Amino acid sequence: MKQRLRTMLMVIAPFLIAACDQNGNFIQEAGLEKLHRGESSEADVRNAMGQPDTVWEKENGERTLEYPKGPAGARTWIFYIGKDGKLSDYKQVLTEENFARIKVGMSKEEVRQMLGKPRTVVQFTRKNEEVWDWRYIQSDASQAFFNVHMDITSGLVTGTSVSQVYGH
Secondary structure, X not given: OXXXXXXXXXXXXXXXXXXXXXOOOEOOXXXXXXXXXXXXXXXXXXXHHOOOOEEEEOOOOOEEEEEEOOOOOOOEEEEEEOOOOEEEEEEEOOOHHHHOOOOOOOEHHHHHHHHOOOOEEEEEHHHOEEEEEEEEEOOOOOEEEEEEEEEOOOXXXXXXXXXXXXXX
16 A cells, blocks of 8 residues: 555655646646746747747737647646747736726627637627637636637627636
């Protein structure tokens, strides 16, 4: 029994250690502990987080890197690179606070840049509606889907809704 327990601990210990930084603090996402706002370069972000799913470039030289952790994941990280090539900020965007910023009349592009790549896109042609959804973790730690409803013709937001994740 002791040998079995020792073997099990040897197997899981690296994962437990990997989930904490050098001070023993929980890490939200592997790689974040290596990054520092105002210091880390875009190359540092890519080395820590991997290849971004999407990169947006602004005319002023700023760049935004998107890292969705789906489709089963409940996080999407957005990294903001300044004109100087340094990491100015990063955040996990699938939050109730960020969802509250989605307003009727916004464009698909605005929603995409705020929330990242949706988990699914479904069209309901009879209703002239397209629905995008993202899995996220609610404030009570349960999982749900945040849905953005859009008019197919105009591509503009008509509303939002939340649906529960069942079976998890």
